[in-house]
Amino acid sequence: MKIAVITYDNKGAYASNEVNEDVMLEKMLKELGLDFSFEIWSDPQVIWQEYALLLIKSPWDYFDRYGEFKAWCKKIQEFGIPSLNSIDTILWNSDKWYLREIQEKGFPIVPTQYLKKKEPLHLESYFKEFNTDTLVIKPTVSGGSKNTLKLDLQNWQEHGVSIQTWLEEEDFMVQPFVEEVAKTGEYSYLFFNGKFSHAVLKSPKKGEFRVQHFFGGEIHPITPKEKELNYIQQIVDTFAADTLYARVDGVWTEGVFYLMELELIEPYLFLFISEEAQENYKKAIEAQVSKLI
DSSP, rough: OEEEEOOOOOOSSSOOSSOOHHHHHHHHHHHHTTTEEEEEEETTTTGGGGSSEEEEEOOTTTTGGGHHHHHHHHHHHHHHOOEEHHHHHHHHHHSTTTHHHHHHTTOOOOOOEEEEEEEOOOOOHHHHHTOOSSEEESSOOOHHHTTTTTEEEETTGGGHHHHHHHHHSSSSSEEEOHHHHHHTEEEEEEETEEEEEEEEEEOOOOOOOOOSSSOOOEEEEEEEOHHHHHHHHHEEEEOTTTTTTEEEEEEEETEEEEEEEEESSSSOOOGGGGGHHHHHHHHHHHHHHHHHO
């Protein structure tokens, strides 16, 4: 079985300043004795039919080339090549409108209103709707805090023209700013083959609201309480039971978990946290490949 490990063509744009997980994955696949090659999803020279399986790890520019990415996904489906995670899952997860579906199933998300492409912009109404002085606005197809703004009652009009210009091209989402992110941080729970592996707390640097490493965020390993983990497991069981990897991101507020993202497409997995995390991922890959051999 020949495996294509899917990556992207600009290693610097969204790469972590932690350990390069593509390098870690390469070591794992060699230890498993698998036949694999790293392939850039957008490379027109790749002959995809030569591969029996795609392991989708780091297509981190998909949201910059979304139309092209969706066309590539459709092509992989037409070829009938299985992937981990599945193409259906990846397409569903690639646009954050999926959060509405999760909310409809009874799982709290950070309160969200969606702005459809070319829709008139009335941001001032959302301050009243969410009863907040601070909003966060971002594209529904995005990553790495691309075109993400923190707006307050005093400055939002300064960004109105830029936001309206962006809104001509794509859908956006508006949320109240979650104070817990700045005060405590954002929690990430990692699951492989539907089973919990490890968890981290991502804390922003002082004065920053974005937790990503390239904005100065810090990563701290944590051990979740059993009650918390039981709840997170319900989200995974409902929406990610058949996935190789899943990352559940959110905040805890007064004992309630508010989901921010369910990452099923290309999340950084924080494998550097421990050897146990690496072994969990390696065993999960082995189990999935064994089903196909």
